[in-house]
Amino acid sequence: MKTRAVVLRDVSTARPYSGTRPVEVEELTLGGPREGExxxxxxxxxxxxxxLSVVNGDRVRPLPMALGHEAVGVVQETGPGVRRFSPGDHVALVFVPSCGFCGDCAAGRPALCAQAAAANGSGGxxxxxxxxxxxxxxxxxxxLGVSAFAELTVVAQESLVPIPKDVPFTVAxxxxxxxxxxxGAVINTAALRPGQSAVVYGLGGVGLSAVLGARAAGAYPIVAxxxxxxxxxxxxxxxxxHAYAPADALAAIRELTSGGAELAVEAVGSPKVMAECLTAVARGGRVVSVGLPAPDRVLEVPALAFAGEGKSLLGSYMGDAVPRRDIPRFLDLWRAGLMPVEKMHTGTLPLTGINDAxxxxxxxxxxRQVLDTSGALGNEGAEGTEVATAPTGVATASAG
Incomplete structure (x- = not known):
């Protein structure tokens, strides 16, 4: 079958906003689903x-590559052995297709699945x-087993989580x-408790989601x-x-928290910011790093911060999430008005607008910009389903 997809053929050494057009929409041939797909x-x-990190070469991937790893869609066809899904199901796509049997999957850490890492690294x-x-x-x-900047994609059934049909595609x-x-970094990795203080450095989609997680967990204060x-x-x-520019943040955090926060989330991908996070937390505090620095960046911090002050630096990949557990419960928090993710939606573009995006x-x-890959966003609620409205008190972003 044929599908249009966004393809990266050469790593762009220039930043995309300098005038380069690093990717193209191409017509590709897509094989049908095999066993388990x-x-x-x-x-x-x-x-x-x-x-963007793949496009500019910070994250090295095999090329050419069909891009896109965060998406939702509708099941069209299932391969042999697939019993969890049927045509017409609405699904969220997950970029770690955990095997379910390796040591990490068995220990409840599917984000670290070794088989998934090998498949994702190979581009298969x-x-x-x-x-x-x-x-x-x-x-x-x-x-990452997804390639979602496309009209159609085939994925492993382990890359899918069913979602209710009344959740708008732009939200999901x-x-x-x-x-x-x-x-996930706040709720799973840090296990933040109600009343504990939290600071989030870096307010892209992941950092703002950490703010949402801190709010849902009952943190106070929450400093952005x-x-x-x-x-x-x-x-x-x-x-x-509270929210501050970086130059004003450290003094304000110490004043608000009587010396230092109990949790700092680093969502920038900067060793310098990681080091500041360690300074911003109190004795016994935790720093969770979710940003992705370039592979050659090195972190230098005072060694005494750990044994001497009891601080912790924790890595978090995919928020230590169990997607089949966490996506439904996070959607429930959205319905309750505790995770108004639609406020992060800053625009919708057609597939051909990828370079502008x-x-x-x-x-x-x-x-968070959204690509309308199949022209479906103007018809949310089609297929006989009723689209959920935003919870009381939560503004809804336009779908187009």
Whole structure:
């Protein structure tokens, strides 16, 4: 079958906003679902800074690659052995297709699944090599088992989580990466308790989702830190109690928390910011790092911060989430008005607008842009389903 998809062929050494057009929409041939695989019509795909990191070469991936890893869609066809899903099901796509049997999966840490990591690193799928071919018959790799900047995609059934049909696609599209990673870092990795203090450095989609997670966990105060004033203002709408530019943050945090926060979330991907987070937490405090720095960056911090002050530095991949558990419960928090993720939606573009979207993302202006991959966003609620309205007191972002 044929599908249009966003393809990266060469790593762009220039930033996208400098005038380069690093990716193209191409018509590809997509093989049908094999054993354990599912064909999905993608309806909405969000842009994440991790996509930009692949485009500019910070995250090394096999090329050419069909991009996109945060999305929702509708099941079209199932391969042999698939019993969890049926045509017509609405699904969120997850970028770690955990096998369910390795040591990490058995220990409740599917985000660290070794088989998934190997499949994702190779540009294939959990159950086999790539199913994508270009017009010359050459292999095009999958991004993280998803490749969702496309009209159609085939994924492992382990990459899918069913979602209710009344959740708008634009809302649901942000739960497979941003919310899992940011809110998961607070709720799963840090296990933040009600009344504990939290600070979030970096207010992109993941950092703002960490603010949402802190709000849902009952933290106080919740301090948001970012150089962009508009992002600080949005953080206050999402539940932060205070917001500061980086130059003003450390003194304010110490005053608000009587010496230091109990949790700091680093969502920038900067060793310098990680080090400041360790300074911003109190004795016995925790720092959770969810940002993705370039592979050659090195962290230097005072060694005495750990044994001498009891501080912890924790890594968090995909928010230590169990997607089949966490996506439904985070959607319940959205319904309750505790995770108004639609406020992070800063624009909707067609698939052909991908380079403009990358430019906005690289500039720092955008939070979560959504690609209308199949022209479905103007018809949310079609197929006989009723679209849920935003919870009381929560503003709804336009779907287009």
């Amino acid at each position: 599912v064909l999905v019509r993608v309806t909405a795909a969000s842009l994440c800074h991790s996509d 799928l959990l159950h086999g090599p790539s199913l994508l071919r270009d017009s010359a018959g050459r292999t095009v790799h999958h991004q 599209s942000m739960f497979g990466c941003a919310v899992l990673t940011g809110a 830190v970012d150089p962009v004033e508009e992002k600080r203002a949005l953080a206050l709408q999402l539940g932060a109690t 990358l430019e906005e993302l690289a500039s720092g202006r955008a939070i």
